[in-house]
Amino acid sequence: MASENPTSSEYISHHLSNLTFGNHPTEGWTFAGGEKAAEMGFWAINVDTMFFSILMGMVFIWLFRKVADSVTSDVPGNLQNFIESVIEFVDSNVKSIFHHKNPVIAPLALTVFVWIFLMNSLKLIPVDFIPYIAGEMGIPYWKIVPTTDINATMGMSISVFFLIIFYSIKVKGVSGFAAELSLQPLGKYFIPFNLFLEVVNLLAKPISLGLRLFGNMYAGEIIFILIALLPFWAQWVLSVPWAIFHILVITLQAFIFMVLTIVYLAMAHDEH
Template identity: 90%
Template sequence: MASENQTSSEYISHHLSNLTFGNHPVDGWGFAGGQKAAEMGFWAIHVDTMFFSILTGVFFIWLFKKVADTAVSGVPGNLQNFIEVVVEFVQDNVKSIFHHNNPTIAPLALTVFVWIFLMNLLKLIPVDFIPYIAGEMGLPYWKIVPTTDINATLGMSFSVFFLIIYYSIKVKGVKGFAAELSLQPLGKYFIPFNLFLELVNLFAKPVSLGLRLFGNMYAGEIIFILIALLPFWIQWVLSVPWAIFHILVIVLQAFIFMVLTIVYMAMAHDEHEH
């Protein structure tokens, strides 16, 4: 429930602020949120984003290792069945999109899909539950969904971008990659124009990839927060249907990020004639 000591705008601002650590001293510890956090500059760290992204990543590794260590060839349990379905689902997508020989792509796609799904899934926890516990522990801000932080989504998307550059150069060589950027789509007589178009297209990939995930998850978070401001009996009427619908959004956004990652990796491996 929204705090009685906060206005609606203060409540929304509080729930959308990260616990930030940087070089702007607050209460002797360097933690802040909101405007003071913005003053810390580029190297400030969103502690809550880092905590929950690492936590879900460790959980992902532990869960899949546990299933791998206890897997049976006979009649599998429900958890093994579920994990096998997820793995086969990712493998099918990789096989249908990526037609090259690179054993790294399938594990990359699986990691992207499951990790983002787990981070998105945190959104289904009631918006006041974890912040209330954090407040009781003396933490003024504690935002729990890493994918509602643009720093996290752009961090993941630019990691994919660096892999695009790496595999483009590895497969095509520096000369081949440079030719791809400068000789398409209009040929060697329009190199400056080609280079401009291809560079814009190249850098648009990570930006759109990160912003798409952030925008959808951030918008959903705002809806949950607005619902929490309503009277208690109306909250249940609205929050349950929205949460059920948001399960689809959570899975869909993880799926889109995974598919686009596979597509971009395939494009990095494709060689073009110039």
């Protein structure tokens, strides 16, 4: 950090800042955080978000591939039982919500649920542990929870939004999709009003999807950071119950993102 004895505001600001790589107006291409990172503009990359997002994606692929390669029809191990339970849980949700034929939806839902859960679970690591190690290695900023970065959550939600548009056009055609946006709910005599309502409704889906996940994870991160500012004895009294409660939040937010993804894609396939 900038000082050995930071104030509370400096401590909070530091832990909420990403390590960003971009083109600074005065320093050129560089790594920075905080206000300097904001000055780099839109095309800057949050390196820590990318690192942990990719890392958790690799953990997901490795874990499921490991189970797939060693799957047995005899008495399965605990890991196989757990992975099969996750797959059955996701599959049952897909079948109950999505009533069309599309081989992409179930794998997509599984990926969304497990990947977001793994990224969220990094929040359970003590807030000073990884930043301290990074600081000893000369890295000034190192934020470890990708879902507390709005760039990550909005990136995922915009990807879902593109799939909504893609399948809406693929299933209904350009004319059918245009009619859906312009002729509902009040008919052909109110096309401008219909178009306004439907476009707002369409754009609200990715915005609410991304902001919901970001807001819940960001708020939880702030609570952990505030607890870390308390005396050592108070940290244990408060952090352990909050971490236990947050296991539910972590799982619930991954589940909500998955369910809404399935719902939105089911709506894209519906003719009415």
